[in-house]
Amino acid sequence: xLTKRIxxxxxxxxxxxxxxxxxxxxxxxxxxxxxxxxxxxEGCDELVVYDITASAEHRPIDIEMIRSVARSIRIPFxxxxxxxxxxxxxxxxxxxxxxxxxxxxxxxxxSIISEGARAFGxxxxxxGMDPVKTDNLEQCPSGYEITTRGFREHxxxxxxxxxxxxxxxxxxxxxxxxxxxxxxRNGFELTxxxxxxxxxxxxxxxxxxxxxxxxxxDAFNIAHADAAxxxxxxxxxxxxxxxxxxxxxxxxxxxxxxW
Amino acid sequence: MYPSFEPPELNFYMIAIVDYxxxxxxxxxxxxxxxxxxxxxxxxxxxxxxxxxxIFPGVGAAGASMxxxxxxxxxxxxxxxxxxGTPFLGICLGTQILFDFSEEDGGTPTLGLLPGRVPRFQPExxxxxxxxxxxxxxxxxxxxxxxxxxxxxxxFYFVHSYYxxxxxxxxxIGTTCYADVTFASMVAVDNLVATQFHPExxxxxxxxxxxxxVHWTP
Numbered sequence: 001x002l003t004k005r006i007x008x009x010x011x012x013x014x015x016x017x018x019x020x021x022x023x024x025x026x027x028x029x030x031x032x033x034x035x036x037x038x039x040x041x042e043g044c045d046e047l048v049v050y051d052i053t054a055s056a057e058h059r060p061i062d063i064e065m066i067r068s069v070a071r072s073i074r075i076p077f078x079x080x081x082x083x084x085x086x087x088x089x090x091x092x093x094x095x096x097x098x099x100x101x102x103x104x105x106x107x108x109x110x111s112i113i114s115e116g117a118r119a120f121g122x123x124x125x126x127x128g129m130d131p132v133k134t135d136n137l138e139q140c141p142s143g144y145e146i147t148t149r150g151f152r153e154h155x156x157x158x159x160x161x162x163x164x165x166x167x168x169x170x171x172x173x174x175x176x177x178x179x180x181x182x183x184x185r186n187g188f189e190l191t192x193x194x195x196x197x198x199x200x201x202x203x204x205x206x207x208x209x210x211x212x213x214x215x216x217x218d219a220f221n222i223a224h225a226d227a228a229x230x231x232x233x234x235x236x237x238x239x240x241x242x243x244x245x246x247x248x249x250x251x252x253x254x255x256x257x258x259w
Numbered sequence: 260m261y262p263s264f265e266p267p268e269l270n271f272y273m274i275a276i277v278d279y280x281x282x283x284x285x286x287x288x289x290x291x292x293x294x295x296x297x298x299x300x301x302x303x304x305x306x307x308x309x310x311x312x313x314i315f316p317g318v319g320a321a322g323a324s325m326x327x328x329x330x331x332x333x334x335x336x337x338x339x340x341x342x343x344g345t346p347f348l349g350i351c352l353g354t355q356i357l358f359d360f361s362e363e364d365g366g367t368p369t370l371g372l373l374p375g376r377v378p379r380f381q382p383e384x385x386x387x388x389x390x391x392x393x394x395x396x397x398x399x400x401x402x403x404x405x406x407x408x409x410x411x412x413x414x415f416y417f418v419h420s421y422y423x424x425x426x427x428x429x430x431x432i433g434t435t436c437y438a439d440v441t442f443a444s445m446v447a448v449d450n451l452v453a454t455q456f457h458p459e460x461x462x463x464x465x466x467x468x469x470x471x472x473v474h475w476t477p
Binding site for chain 2: 070075
Protein backbone atom coordinates (compact mmCIF):
# COMPACT_ATOMS: atom_id res chain seq x y z
CA UNK A 1 0.00 0.00 0.00
CA LEU A 2 1.27 3.48 -0.86
CA THR A 3 2.33 5.16 2.38
CA LYS A 4 1.60 8.74 3.39
CA ARG A 5 4.67 10.96 3.27
CA ILE A 6 6.05 13.19 6.01
CA UNK A 7 8.13 16.00 4.53
CA UNK A 8 10.24 18.30 6.70
CA UNK A 9 10.67 21.76 5.25
CA UNK A 10 13.93 23.65 5.48
CA UNK A 11 13.56 27.41 5.00
CA UNK A 12 17.01 28.67 4.14
CA UNK A 13 18.37 32.24 4.38
CA UNK A 14 22.07 32.86 3.67
CA UNK A 15 22.86 29.14 3.84
CA UNK A 16 21.24 28.74 7.29
CA UNK A 17 17.93 27.05 8.11
CA UNK A 18 15.59 29.49 9.80
CA UNK A 19 12.11 29.41 11.19
CA UNK A 20 9.76 32.35 11.61
CA UNK A 21 6.05 32.81 12.03
CA UNK A 22 4.44 34.24 8.90
CA UNK A 23 7.91 35.00 7.53
CA UNK A 24 8.80 37.22 10.52
CA UNK A 25 11.01 36.84 13.62
CA UNK A 26 13.34 34.35 11.97
CA UNK A 27 15.43 32.14 14.26
CA UNK A 28 18.66 30.41 13.15
CA UNK A 29 18.23 26.62 13.37
CA UNK A 30 21.34 25.20 11.73
CA UNK A 31 23.16 24.05 8.63
CA UNK A 32 20.86 22.86 5.81
CA UNK A 33 23.03 19.88 4.84
CA UNK A 34 23.40 18.67 8.42
CA UNK A 35 19.68 19.03 9.01
CA UNK A 36 18.85 17.22 5.76
CA UNK A 37 21.07 14.30 6.84
CA UNK A 38 19.54 14.26 10.32
CA UNK A 39 15.93 14.18 9.08
CA UNK A 40 16.78 11.62 6.42
CA UNK A 41 18.36 9.38 9.08
CA GLU A 42 15.26 9.82 11.25
CA GLY A 43 13.11 8.44 8.44
CA CYS A 44 11.58 11.41 6.66
CA ASP A 45 10.12 10.41 3.31
CA GLU A 46 11.18 13.46 1.33
CA LEU A 47 12.50 16.96 1.98
CA VAL A 48 11.74 20.46 0.80
CA VAL A 49 14.40 23.14 0.71
CA TYR A 50 13.19 26.70 0.16
CA ASP A 51 15.66 29.48 -0.48
CA ILE A 52 13.13 31.92 0.95
CA THR A 53 14.83 35.20 0.14
CA ALA A 54 16.12 34.31 -3.34
CA SER A 55 12.93 35.56 -4.97
CA ALA A 56 12.76 38.88 -3.05
CA GLU A 57 16.45 39.51 -3.63
CA HIS A 58 16.16 38.70 -7.35
CA ARG A 59 19.07 36.27 -7.21
CA PRO A 60 19.41 32.66 -8.28
CA ILE A 61 19.16 29.88 -5.74
CA ASP A 62 22.31 28.71 -3.92
CA ILE A 63 23.28 25.83 -6.22
CA GLU A 64 26.27 24.68 -4.16
CA MET A 65 23.98 24.06 -1.19
CA ILE A 66 21.63 22.02 -3.41
CA ARG A 67 24.60 19.96 -4.62
CA SER A 68 25.75 19.28 -1.07
CA VAL A 69 22.28 18.16 -0.01
CA ALA A 70 22.07 15.86 -3.05
CA ARG A 71 25.43 14.28 -2.25
CA SER A 72 24.45 13.74 1.37
CA ILE A 73 21.01 12.13 1.24
CA ARG A 74 19.50 9.33 -0.84
CA ILE A 75 15.84 10.36 -0.67
CA PRO A 76 13.95 12.69 -3.00
CA PHE A 77 13.91 16.40 -2.28
CA UNK A 78 12.24 19.43 -3.80
CA UNK A 79 13.74 22.87 -4.13
CA UNK A 80 11.90 26.18 -4.26
CA UNK A 81 12.64 29.89 -4.23
CA UNK A 82 13.39 32.37 -6.97
CA UNK A 83 12.84 29.93 -9.84
CA UNK A 84 11.69 31.86 -12.87
CA UNK A 85 13.13 30.15 -15.93
CA UNK A 86 13.67 26.73 -17.46
CA UNK A 87 17.42 27.30 -17.03
CA UNK A 88 16.95 27.77 -13.25
CA UNK A 89 15.00 24.50 -13.15
CA UNK A 90 17.59 22.67 -15.18
CA UNK A 91 20.46 23.78 -12.91
CA UNK A 92 18.61 22.65 -9.80
CA UNK A 93 17.65 19.26 -11.26
CA UNK A 94 21.19 18.66 -12.52
CA UNK A 95 22.47 19.51 -9.03
CA UNK A 96 20.52 16.45 -7.87
CA UNK A 97 17.09 17.69 -6.73
CA UNK A 98 14.13 15.53 -7.69
CA UNK A 99 11.50 18.27 -7.92
CA UNK A 100 11.15 22.00 -8.46
CA UNK A 101 8.62 23.97 -6.48
CA UNK A 102 7.17 27.11 -8.08
CA UNK A 103 4.81 29.48 -6.31
CA UNK A 104 4.50 33.27 -6.77
CA UNK A 105 6.26 33.28 -10.10
CA UNK A 106 3.85 30.69 -11.47
CA UNK A 107 0.93 32.97 -10.59
CA UNK A 108 2.57 35.76 -12.55
CA UNK A 109 3.65 33.48 -15.39
CA UNK A 110 1.63 30.21 -15.45
CA SER A 111 3.42 28.98 -18.58
CA ILE A 112 6.47 28.18 -16.41
CA ILE A 113 4.46 25.15 -15.23
CA SER A 114 3.75 23.85 -18.73
CA GLU A 115 7.26 24.62 -19.98
CA GLY A 116 8.79 22.87 -16.97
CA ALA A 117 6.52 19.85 -17.35
CA ARG A 118 7.35 19.57 -21.04
CA ALA A 119 11.07 19.88 -20.47
CA PHE A 120 11.49 17.67 -17.39
CA GLY A 121 8.21 15.78 -16.89
CA UNK A 122 5.24 16.58 -14.66
CA UNK A 123 6.74 14.55 -11.80
CA UNK A 124 9.39 17.29 -11.43
CA UNK A 125 7.00 20.22 -11.19
CA UNK A 126 5.40 21.03 -7.84
CA UNK A 127 3.04 23.97 -7.53
CA GLY A 128 3.18 25.59 -4.12
CA MET A 129 0.26 27.85 -3.25
CA ASP A 130 -0.54 30.09 -0.29
CA PRO A 131 -4.33 30.35 -0.01
CA VAL A 132 -6.04 32.57 2.57
CA LYS A 133 -9.68 32.59 3.65
CA THR A 134 -11.61 35.39 1.99
CA ASP A 135 -15.07 36.98 1.94
CA ASN A 136 -14.56 37.91 -1.69
CA LEU A 137 -16.84 35.12 -2.88
CA GLU A 138 -17.55 36.76 -6.20
CA GLN A 139 -13.97 36.33 -7.38
CA CYS A 140 -13.17 33.34 -5.16
CA PRO A 141 -16.23 31.08 -4.88
CA SER A 142 -14.33 28.45 -2.92
CA GLY A 143 -13.84 31.04 -0.15
CA TYR A 144 -10.06 30.89 -0.52
CA GLU A 145 -7.85 33.34 -2.38
CA ILE A 146 -4.28 32.87 -3.61
CA THR A 147 -1.69 35.18 -2.06
CA THR A 148 1.85 35.61 -3.33
CA ARG A 149 5.21 36.98 -2.25
CA GLY A 150 5.14 35.52 1.24
CA PHE A 151 1.43 36.26 1.83
CA ARG A 152 1.99 39.96 1.10
CA GLU A 153 -0.05 40.25 -2.09
CA HIS A 154 -3.65 39.22 -2.71
CA UNK A 155 -4.33 38.12 -6.26
CA UNK A 156 -8.10 37.73 -6.54
CA UNK A 157 -7.50 34.20 -7.86
CA UNK A 158 -9.65 31.40 -6.49
CA UNK A 159 -7.51 28.70 -4.88
CA UNK A 160 -9.45 25.72 -6.26
CA UNK A 161 -9.55 27.20 -9.76
CA UNK A 162 -5.80 27.77 -9.60
CA UNK A 163 -5.21 24.17 -8.51
CA UNK A 164 -7.26 22.84 -11.45
CA UNK A 165 -5.47 25.17 -13.83
CA UNK A 166 -2.06 24.07 -12.54
CA UNK A 167 -3.01 20.43 -13.07
CA UNK A 168 -4.06 21.17 -16.66
CA UNK A 169 -0.80 23.00 -17.24
CA UNK A 170 1.12 19.91 -16.14
CA UNK A 171 1.94 20.29 -12.44
CA UNK A 172 2.68 16.90 -10.89
CA UNK A 173 1.86 17.76 -7.32
CA UNK A 174 0.32 20.64 -5.34
CA UNK A 175 1.44 21.92 -1.94
CA UNK A 176 -1.40 23.73 -0.16
CA UNK A 177 0.22 26.02 2.38
CA UNK A 178 -2.51 27.74 4.38
CA UNK A 179 -1.72 31.31 5.31
CA UNK A 180 -4.23 31.15 8.17
CA UNK A 181 -2.73 28.00 9.71
CA UNK A 182 0.96 28.66 9.01
CA UNK A 183 3.06 28.65 12.15
CA UNK A 184 0.08 28.18 14.50
CA ARG A 185 0.62 24.48 15.36
CA ASN A 186 -3.18 24.24 15.65
CA GLY A 187 -3.55 21.80 12.78
CA PHE A 188 -3.69 22.00 9.00
CA GLU A 189 -6.43 24.00 7.24
CA LEU A 190 -8.49 20.93 6.38
CA THR A 191 -11.20 22.71 4.38
CA UNK A 192 -9.08 24.14 1.59
CA UNK A 193 -6.72 21.16 1.59
CA UNK A 194 -9.68 18.82 1.16
CA UNK A 195 -11.36 21.01 -1.50
CA UNK A 196 -8.18 20.90 -3.58
CA UNK A 197 -7.40 17.23 -2.97
CA UNK A 198 -10.90 16.37 -4.19
CA UNK A 199 -10.70 18.75 -7.18
CA UNK A 200 -7.50 17.43 -8.77
CA UNK A 201 -6.23 13.98 -9.67
CA UNK A 202 -2.58 14.69 -8.77
CA UNK A 203 -1.15 14.26 -5.26
CA UNK A 204 -1.78 17.05 -2.74
CA UNK A 205 0.54 17.98 0.12
CA UNK A 206 -0.86 19.66 3.25
CA UNK A 207 1.29 22.43 4.68
CA UNK A 208 1.11 24.90 7.54
CA UNK A 209 -0.10 24.32 11.07
CA UNK A 210 1.28 20.87 12.02
CA UNK A 211 1.33 20.61 15.82
CA UNK A 212 1.09 16.87 16.54
CA UNK A 213 0.54 13.45 14.91
CA UNK A 214 -3.24 13.79 15.14
CA UNK A 215 -3.08 16.87 12.89
CA UNK A 216 -1.29 14.82 10.25
CA UNK A 217 -3.81 12.01 10.60
CA ASP A 218 -6.61 14.56 9.97
CA ALA A 219 -4.84 15.90 6.88
CA PHE A 220 -4.56 12.35 5.48
CA ASN A 221 -7.93 10.95 6.59
CA ILE A 222 -10.24 13.97 6.46
CA ALA A 223 -8.61 16.22 3.83
CA HIS A 224 -7.33 13.31 1.67
CA ALA A 225 -3.82 14.73 1.52
CA ASP A 226 -1.13 12.37 0.20
CA ALA A 227 1.67 13.96 2.18
CA ALA A 228 2.20 16.56 4.87
CA UNK A 229 4.87 19.17 5.41
CA UNK A 230 6.14 19.53 8.96
CA UNK A 231 8.58 22.16 10.16
CA UNK A 232 8.40 23.95 13.51
CA UNK A 233 7.58 20.99 15.74
CA UNK A 234 10.57 19.10 14.33
CA UNK A 235 12.98 22.02 14.31
CA UNK A 236 12.32 22.87 17.96
CA UNK A 237 12.56 19.25 19.07
CA UNK A 238 8.95 19.07 20.22
CA UNK A 239 8.73 15.75 18.39
CA UNK A 240 10.69 13.62 15.92
CA UNK A 241 9.85 12.01 12.58
CA UNK A 242 10.16 8.59 14.20
CA UNK A 243 7.72 9.55 16.96
CA UNK A 244 5.20 11.00 14.47
CA UNK A 245 5.47 7.87 12.32
CA UNK A 246 5.02 5.56 15.28
CA UNK A 247 1.87 7.38 16.41
CA UNK A 248 0.43 7.54 12.89
CA UNK A 249 1.24 3.89 12.25
CA UNK A 250 -0.54 2.93 15.48
CA UNK A 251 -3.50 5.05 14.39
CA UNK A 252 -3.72 2.97 11.19
CA UNK A 253 -2.20 5.48 8.74
CA UNK A 254 0.05 3.68 6.22
CA UNK A 255 3.62 4.79 6.96
CA UNK A 256 7.06 3.83 5.72
CA UNK A 257 8.47 2.09 8.78
CA UNK A 258 11.79 0.68 7.47
CA TRP A 259 14.68 2.98 6.69
CA MET B 260 21.48 -18.67 1.60
CA TYR B 261 23.79 -17.20 -1.02
CA PRO B 262 27.33 -18.31 -1.83
CA SER B 263 29.72 -16.26 0.23
CA PHE B 264 32.34 -14.23 -1.54
CA GLU B 265 35.02 -11.69 -0.84
CA PRO B 266 33.91 -8.56 -2.61
CA PRO B 267 36.71 -7.06 -4.66
CA GLU B 268 37.51 -3.37 -4.27
CA LEU B 269 34.31 -1.63 -5.36
CA ASN B 270 36.05 0.84 -7.61
CA PHE B 271 37.31 -2.11 -9.62
CA TYR B 272 34.04 -1.88 -11.51
CA MET B 273 33.17 0.57 -14.24
CA ILE B 274 29.47 1.34 -14.15
CA ALA B 275 27.91 2.75 -17.31
CA ILE B 276 24.68 4.71 -16.90
CA VAL B 277 22.91 4.84 -20.23
CA ASP B 278 21.95 8.44 -21.06
CA TYR B 279 19.28 8.50 -23.75
CA UNK B 280 17.85 11.94 -22.91
CA UNK B 281 15.26 10.39 -20.62
CA UNK B 282 15.36 12.52 -17.54
CA UNK B 283 17.75 13.57 -14.89
CA UNK B 284 20.45 11.00 -14.09
CA UNK B 285 22.17 12.93 -11.31
CA UNK B 286 20.72 10.93 -8.44
CA UNK B 287 21.64 7.61 -10.12
CA UNK B 288 25.19 8.83 -10.56
CA UNK B 289 25.44 10.15 -7.00
CA UNK B 290 24.18 6.85 -5.57
CA UNK B 291 26.92 4.84 -7.31
CA UNK B 292 29.50 7.44 -6.36
CA UNK B 293 28.38 6.99 -2.75
CA UNK B 294 29.36 3.31 -3.24
CA UNK B 295 32.82 4.37 -4.47
CA UNK B 296 32.15 3.11 -7.96
CA UNK B 297 33.67 4.53 -11.09
CA UNK B 298 30.63 5.86 -12.94
CA UNK B 299 30.25 7.03 -16.48
CA UNK B 300 27.04 8.62 -17.74
CA UNK B 301 27.24 7.81 -21.41
CA UNK B 302 25.63 7.79 -24.84
CA UNK B 303 28.53 5.85 -26.32
CA UNK B 304 27.89 2.26 -27.49
CA UNK B 305 31.58 1.43 -26.97
CA UNK B 306 31.52 2.55 -23.33
CA UNK B 307 28.33 0.59 -22.68
CA UNK B 308 29.80 -2.55 -24.26
CA UNK B 309 32.98 -2.46 -22.21
CA UNK B 310 31.32 -1.61 -18.88
CA UNK B 311 31.33 -4.08 -15.98
CA UNK B 312 27.79 -3.12 -15.06
CA UNK B 313 25.14 -1.29 -17.07
CA ILE B 314 22.36 0.84 -15.58
CA PHE B 315 19.39 1.62 -17.79
CA PRO B 316 17.41 4.31 -15.95
CA GLY B 317 14.85 6.75 -17.29
CA VAL B 318 12.06 9.11 -16.43
CA GLY B 319 9.68 10.46 -19.02
CA ALA B 320 7.53 9.09 -21.82
CA ALA B 321 7.98 5.79 -23.64
CA GLY B 322 7.44 7.17 -27.16
CA ALA B 323 10.09 9.89 -26.98
CA SER B 324 12.51 7.55 -25.24
CA MET B 325 12.28 4.90 -27.95
CA UNK B 326 12.90 7.61 -30.55
CA UNK B 327 15.96 8.82 -28.64
CA UNK B 328 17.33 5.29 -28.25
CA UNK B 329 16.95 4.72 -31.95
CA UNK B 330 18.48 8.08 -32.96
CA UNK B 331 21.43 7.50 -30.63
CA UNK B 332 21.86 3.99 -32.10
CA UNK B 333 21.73 2.47 -28.64
CA UNK B 334 19.20 -0.29 -29.22
CA UNK B 335 21.65 -2.86 -30.59
CA UNK B 336 24.35 -2.17 -27.95
CA UNK B 337 21.75 -2.66 -25.22
CA UNK B 338 20.64 -5.98 -26.70
CA UNK B 339 24.25 -7.04 -27.11
CA UNK B 340 25.42 -6.12 -23.61
CA UNK B 341 22.51 -8.07 -22.11
CA UNK B 342 23.15 -11.05 -24.39
CA UNK B 343 26.85 -11.21 -23.45
CA GLY B 344 25.94 -11.53 -19.76
CA THR B 345 26.94 -8.15 -18.33
CA PRO B 346 24.93 -7.45 -15.13
CA PHE B 347 22.21 -5.06 -16.26
CA LEU B 348 19.85 -3.01 -14.10
CA GLY B 349 16.70 -1.34 -15.46
CA ILE B 350 15.07 1.41 -13.42
CA CYS B 351 11.56 2.90 -13.84
CA LEU B 352 11.03 3.88 -17.50
CA GLY B 353 14.16 1.89 -18.36
CA THR B 354 12.41 -1.19 -16.97
CA GLN B 355 9.16 -0.46 -18.81
CA ILE B 356 10.75 -0.18 -22.22
CA LEU B 357 12.49 -3.56 -21.83
CA PHE B 358 9.03 -5.10 -22.36
CA ASP B 359 7.24 -5.62 -25.69
CA PHE B 360 4.73 -2.81 -25.65
CA SER B 361 3.76 0.25 -23.62
CA GLU B 362 0.29 1.76 -23.66
CA GLU B 363 1.88 5.19 -23.31
CA ASP B 364 1.71 7.79 -26.11
CA GLY B 365 -1.16 6.03 -27.83
CA GLY B 366 0.69 2.70 -27.74
CA THR B 367 4.44 2.34 -28.22
CA PRO B 368 6.24 -0.82 -29.33
CA THR B 369 9.27 -1.12 -27.07
CA LEU B 370 12.45 -3.21 -26.93
CA GLY B 371 10.83 -6.63 -26.54
CA LEU B 372 13.61 -8.04 -24.37
CA LEU B 373 11.07 -9.15 -21.75
CA PRO B 374 7.70 -10.63 -22.76
CA GLY B 375 4.83 -8.49 -21.54
CA ARG B 376 3.23 -5.08 -21.79
CA VAL B 377 3.01 -1.89 -19.77
CA PRO B 378 -0.54 -0.65 -19.05
CA ARG B 379 -1.66 2.52 -17.23
CA PHE B 380 -3.12 2.62 -13.73
CA GLN B 381 -6.89 3.04 -13.78
CA PRO B 382 -7.93 3.48 -10.18
CA GLU B 383 -11.60 3.24 -9.27
CA UNK B 384 -10.99 5.24 -6.11
CA UNK B 385 -10.43 8.90 -7.07
CA UNK B 386 -8.15 9.37 -4.07
CA UNK B 387 -5.64 6.94 -5.55
CA UNK B 388 -3.80 9.47 -7.65
CA UNK B 389 -1.94 8.83 -10.91
CA UNK B 390 1.04 9.02 -11.02
CA UNK B 391 1.72 6.95 -7.97
CA UNK B 392 4.26 9.10 -6.09
CA UNK B 393 5.84 7.91 -2.88
CA UNK B 394 6.98 4.91 -0.89
CA UNK B 395 5.31 1.54 -1.32
CA UNK B 396 6.16 -2.02 -0.26
CA UNK B 397 8.01 -4.60 -2.31
CA UNK B 398 6.62 -8.04 -1.51
CA UNK B 399 9.00 -10.81 -2.50
CA UNK B 400 7.72 -13.58 -4.72
CA UNK B 401 11.20 -15.11 -5.08
CA UNK B 402 14.60 -14.61 -3.52
CA UNK B 403 17.35 -12.93 -5.49
CA UNK B 404 20.97 -12.07 -4.62
CA UNK B 405 20.27 -8.38 -5.30
CA UNK B 406 17.80 -8.40 -2.38
CA UNK B 407 20.26 -9.93 0.08
CA UNK B 408 19.99 -8.29 3.51
CA UNK B 409 16.81 -6.37 2.63
CA UNK B 410 13.66 -7.28 4.58
CA UNK B 411 10.57 -8.46 2.71
CA UNK B 412 7.92 -5.68 2.52
CA UNK B 413 10.52 -2.92 2.68
CA UNK B 414 9.39 0.36 1.13
CA PHE B 415 10.90 1.82 -2.03
CA TYR B 416 10.28 5.13 -3.80
CA PHE B 417 7.98 5.08 -6.85
CA VAL B 418 7.01 7.74 -9.41
CA HIS B 419 4.98 6.30 -12.31
CA SER B 420 1.66 6.17 -14.14
CA TYR B 421 2.30 2.89 -16.02
CA TYR B 422 3.39 -0.49 -14.65
CA UNK B 423 4.99 -3.69 -15.97
CA UNK B 424 2.69 -6.63 -16.68
CA UNK B 425 5.03 -9.53 -17.61
CA UNK B 426 3.62 -12.41 -19.63
CA UNK B 427 5.37 -14.98 -17.43
CA UNK B 428 5.08 -14.95 -13.65
CA UNK B 429 8.45 -16.75 -13.42
CA UNK B 430 10.39 -13.54 -14.06
CA UNK B 431 8.71 -11.68 -11.18
CA ILE B 432 10.88 -11.16 -8.10
CA GLY B 433 8.56 -8.86 -6.19
CA THR B 434 5.18 -7.21 -6.41
CA THR B 435 3.57 -3.99 -5.20
CA CYS B 436 -0.10 -3.06 -4.73
CA TYR B 437 -1.54 0.18 -6.06
CA ALA B 438 -4.77 1.37 -7.66
CA ASP B 439 -6.51 -2.01 -7.52
CA VAL B 440 -3.62 -3.94 -9.10
CA THR B 441 -0.78 -6.06 -7.78
CA PHE B 442 1.94 -5.34 -10.30
CA ALA B 443 5.44 -6.67 -10.94
CA SER B 444 7.62 -4.00 -9.34
CA MET B 445 10.79 -6.08 -9.76
CA VAL B 446 11.71 -8.68 -12.38
CA ALA B 447 14.85 -10.65 -13.16
CA VAL B 448 16.10 -12.97 -15.91
CA ASP B 449 19.67 -14.26 -15.87
CA ASN B 450 21.99 -11.22 -15.75
CA LEU B 451 19.13 -8.73 -15.99
CA VAL B 452 17.35 -7.14 -13.02
CA ALA B 453 14.76 -4.43 -13.41
CA THR B 454 12.79 -2.36 -10.91
CA GLN B 455 9.81 -0.09 -11.36
CA PHE B 456 10.86 1.81 -8.24
CA HIS B 457 13.91 4.05 -7.85
CA PRO B 458 16.54 2.32 -5.70
CA GLU B 459 18.76 5.41 -6.06
CA UNK B 460 16.14 7.47 -4.21
CA UNK B 461 15.08 4.81 -1.72
CA UNK B 462 17.34 5.72 1.17
CA UNK B 463 19.69 3.27 2.85
CA UNK B 464 17.67 0.25 1.69
CA UNK B 465 17.82 1.34 -1.94
CA UNK B 466 21.55 1.88 -1.66
CA UNK B 467 21.87 -1.65 -0.24
CA UNK B 468 20.12 -3.00 -3.34
CA UNK B 469 22.55 -1.10 -5.59
CA UNK B 470 25.49 -2.33 -3.56
CA UNK B 471 24.24 -5.91 -3.94
CA UNK B 472 23.91 -5.32 -7.67
CA VAL B 473 27.49 -4.07 -7.88
CA HIS B 474 28.72 -7.22 -6.10
CA TRP B 475 26.45 -9.62 -7.94
CA THR B 476 27.95 -12.23 -10.22
CA PRO B 477 25.07 -13.76 -12.18
